[in-house]
Amino acid sequence: MVTLNRPEVRNALSRRMLRDLIGVLVEAEGCQETGAIVLTGAGPGFCSGDDLSEAASTDAATFDQSIGLLQRLTRTLLDLKKPSIAAINGAAMGGGLELTLACDLRVAAQRAVFACPEVAWGLVVTNGASVLLPAIVGHGRARDMVLTGRTFDAAWALAAGLVGEVLPDDRLLDRAMALAEGMASRSQAVRLTRRLFDDAGKEAIVNALAREAEAVGRARRGPAGEKGLRDFAARRSGEGTGR
Template sequence: MEFETLLYEKDGNIGIITLNRPKFFNALNDVLMRELGQLIDQIAADDEVKAVIITGGSKAFAAGGDIAYMLDADSLKAEAFIALCHQTIDKIANLPKPVIAAIAGLALGGGCELAMGCDIRIAAEGTTIGQPEINLGIMPGAGGTQRLARLVGEGWAKQLIFTGDPIDAQTALSIGLVTKVVPLESLMDEAKKIAKKLAGKAPIAMRMAKTCINYGGSVDLPSGLLFEQKTWSFLFSTADQKEGMKAFLEKRKPVFQGK
């Protein structure tokens, strides 16, 4: 499948998605979000892919929503677009495979929200991250008011959203918005290193761990703990659990089959 706004390649068992609207600093419009959702569906069905990287190149991960596209939208068109954004980002958040955001340049507005839908975020030095929507007379709508507060706490979320002021990569690291900052020239190598490490883990356990974390963020602690208990017990019905523990006792590297 060919895409107008995306590039996609496979490096072994890693899927690499590159947002590809360089003239517009990868600003998010309906075509990009629809294509991204379609590609995520394709990856979900591809058993060869064990981990995913989403990037935007060296100048911009995504500079936000496409303002020219949104300018004259009425409330119905606006809701249709933001519903599409939610649908696509939710697909990424719930993909049963780990997703790494490799962020460089600008990650503003919808770009920051797209990155927050990923499981792990690493940023290049010099990256600018923020939610500047307040300066446009709107607010974050693609998950920013919800995911940002869950990631960095209400205080930082309100400061970033209320002021619209961006932060640099080191500040993003200090508040937990990203987990690592690396030189720009090392960004993709680091992302691939992490992706290859994750791709070598037990696929079912990885999927269940992601499901537990996601579920736990929306329920009370006792419900989350019970879900974890049942999910953990389920893993003892898998061949991967037997292989992992047997390999540990035999002091060798496990060979997981995803079964």
Template sequence: MGESTVLTEDRGPVRIVTLNRPERRNAIDLVLRVELAEVLESASGDAGVRVVVLTGAGRAFCSGGDISTMRRMRPEEAVPRVEAANRVIRAIWNSEKPVVAAVEGAAFGAGVSLAAACDRVVASEEAVFGTAFTGVGLAGDMGLFSSLPARVGPAVAKQLMLLPRRLSGVQARGLGLVDETVPAGTTLDRAIADAEQIATAPPLALREMKQLWRRWAADPSDVLGFEAQAQARLFDTADFAEGIEAFHAKRAPQFRGH
């Protein structure tokens, strides 16, 4: 049996959760999304954990969904796949513990969604962010339509999704997608230091803060359902199949709207 796709380490009250597919730049496959959700849910229920730090092994935070596992499928087949990913986001949003993202290297597609869902995002100045979903004929999921507007505002979020471009960590901080930037290679240390400071706050107050944030605007959980339905419909399109084929062929996709 291979090594787990998600590793955990406790440093006092801080639980470090590491996406562990460095050979795939921590792309999210079906196994990883299940293991990550279970790990985050476990951290939420562990009285010894005050704060969670989420990071990636190797040179990337998360390069998005694992395209090698994607194919055209009927919506009813796609819904469980998308919901498994959304379970990860629910685990972050519904957790009683603050979650700090430590982003080194690439955060593309679902990697942006994953980081944006966290309560604090610390990134390398040289990190690279990009929504990327439309490149394979998809709209976006894992809470992107709630987390991204909440961080950068609705107008900027639309532009980042309509005209996907790669942002450096510094550019992402300027837009509000990132809360703090640090030199490359120091992101995890800074995130842990921040988490240790957060961990000195009263646990009950932190729990109430997390619950209040969920009620701050319209219930973001509604967005997850709508995203899942939209992504499932898009999984059964010729454009999605073309996006996957073009990705593997390393060519520009030709989308035709069917």
């Protein structure tokens, strides 16, 4: 099990954390004893997204590097030969939600909530969300999430197909581990089946990542993006809320 472990900022994704996560996933991929990977968050939240307070203190070029790392993490998840499960134990916001889209399965705790709040900060989605999100929930729901920035609860996520199951908070990890063990026990069939899905959509995802990186960089350099990051930094009061 891989745990996002910055609970003091709702597991916001700093550059260091992104590098660490990529390394852990690569290590898990090479471990013969690991048959599947469960991704969850420490504390009451899953992941609040990019660490925007870090982004607000950097220049545009460094921001671009952070987006590159975030997309590299997504590509690492998508390229895994082993199945992955997002055990969404709380809020999955922005980049945190996008991270779950790269997993094979998503299960959520009853307290989980979901949002794409990028527009509130003058930014746009990245991490393949423009392809992965509508493929999972449909174009109408995806546009609702991305264009309004609204927050949706676990019941909505289940009805929309964003998650496959919603469980009591204290049963989430047990269920995720059971799913992982089940897939690991059928590793060859699971691997071959995943390849059928992945090969069909790989080109679209690669193209989406490139378009999104360019779009979010342009948004970051624009007046709305600059103001959004400044406003975020000014509002932060000890709790992290990400893109």
